[in-house]
Amino acid sequence: MRLFLFLLGVNRVESSVRFITFAPSGTRCRIMEGDTVFMAAKRCGVKVDAACFGSRCCGRCKVRIRKAGLPDRHARDEKTFLSPLDRRERTALSRREILEGWRLACMAQPLTDVLVEVPALPKVQLIPTASGKKMPVFECNHAGSEEIPPFVIRKFGASYWDAYQLAPLMSAASALIADSCGDPVCKLPFCVTIEAGAFGAEIRFPEQGHLPLPGKYLFAAAEELVNLPDIDFSAGRIHEVLESVRLLHEVGRRIVLKVEAPFTVLSMLMDTAVLFRALRRQRHLVEAALTKIRRNLVRYIALAFANGADIISYADPSGVIEFIGPKTFCEVSGRETVCLLHEVENLRPGGIVHICGKTSTSLEYMGLCHFDTCVLPGRRNFADALLAIHDRNKVQFTGHNCILVTAAPMLRPEICFLHL
Numbered sequence: 001m002r003l004f005l006f007l008l009g010v011n012r013v014e015s016s017v018r019f020i021t022f023a024p025s026g027t028r029c030r031i032m033e034g035d036t037v038f039m040a041a042k043r044c045g046v047k048v049d050a051a052c053f054g055s056r057c058c059g060r061c062k063v064r065i066r067k068a069g070l071p072d073r074h075a076r077d078e079k080t081f082l083s084p085l086d087r088r089e090r091t092a093l094s095r096r097e098i099l100e101g102w103r104l105a106c107m108a109q110p111l112t113d114v115l116v117e118v119p120a121l122p123k124v125q126l127i128p129t130a131s132g133k134k135m136p137v138f139e140c141n142h143a144g145s146e147e148i149p150p151f152v153i154r155k156f157g158a159s160y161w162d163a164y165q166l167a168p169l170m171s172a173a174s175a176l177i178a179d180s181c182g183d184p185v186c187k188l189p190f191c192v193t194i195e196a197g198a199f200g201a202e203i204r205f206p207e208q209g210h211l212p213l214p215g216k217y218l219f220a221a222a223e224e225l226v227n228l229p230d231i232d233f234s235a236g237r238i239h240e241v242l243e244s245v246r247l248l249h250e251v252g253r254r255i256v257l258k259v260e261a262p263f264t265v266l267s268m269l270m271d272t273a274v275l276f277r278a279l280r281r282q283r284h285l286v287e288a289a290l291t292k293i294r295r296n297l298v299r300y301i302a303l304a305f306a307n308g309a310d311i312i313s314y315a316d317p318s319g320v321i322e323f324i325g326p327k328t329f330c331e332v333s334g335r336e337t338v339c340l341l342h343e344v345e346n347l348r349p350g351g352i353v354h355i356c357g358k359t360s361t362s363l364e365y366m367g368l369c370h371f372d373t374c375v376l377p378g379r380r381n382f383a384d385a386l387l388a389i390h391d392r393n394k395v396q397f398t399g400h401n402c403i404l405v406t407a408a409p410m411l412r413p414e415i416c417f418l419h420l
């Protein structure tokens, strides 16, 4: 009998032992109590892409998980072998990815033996610099989609598009998203089309669950750029965004307003092929349009600071070196950014202008600005570090980091200050 019980006990222990196998390496290790896939991978030396060291902020640790011994099509039965999908995973993963069995490694906890497919780490791309030396491109975090997650829409019982267009819903959604991931800052807006829409571009609101997109281009030819209007900040979605900033500031929230750079805005107003042709043949028309866009954006930033925005997150995704090349960057998009920053420098009230790492490294590599770093005491996340240096009486420029990971703890709380 004793022998029987002993065997029973052994069997019970054996059945609770779970294993995780990583593909393509084939590394296999035991799953400890409370392990996430990320923890298990770290323990057994499997590298998973991550910018936030597993603290659930960057959205880069995507892995595809299935129950060991089952084919792919069982990925959707994951309730039986994985912890349920977290809200943050629903934000970071597309619906297609969820259906295909992708999860965030730092959140998914295996409940049984699992097989985990780990994508190869991204290769470091090198880009030319003013000194002739090649430097690594700034790695974008791609922290999932920036759209309003479905749980936020459900919470307010609102129509999907109302939350993109009406200030009370927009501000409440922003606060709820920040709270759900422990982010000290509320970020606005939820798409990149606000500025282009304010200049008159057609913005399409496709089916629910997708981001607003620019529709038909406003300008078909460079000659039409002379018709570019000024922005009316008292109407439309841009007014609602500024109003959201004010509402959030009134209740004591700290706010990041995302602003697109002049070149990126222009690339949403006309076809890129037409824009590049005009840059070669009718550059004066493009430059005049960029100047007009820049002046309007400076006004937008001034209004945002006046309404209570603490941080402007400035990005020029269409105008960085790896997209348009070093020459056009120096002569057009980078130059516009430097002019804009000079104009913003004297605004009061001020705040922080954080320049997206891709744009800030492009500026530095081309010798258009220089940086120095300041290490802050204590353990902080990126938002805390930015807020620690925040001062409404001046404008400070920072860069070489990603505003998408504001809630991520920093191993070394360092701020890079940009100087023109």
Ligand code: FES
Pocket (backbone or CB within 6 Å): 038, 049, 050, 051, 052, 053, 054, 055, 056, 057, 058, 059, 060, 061, 104, 105, 106, 107
């Ligand atoms: S490591 Fe998972 S979200 Fe950053």
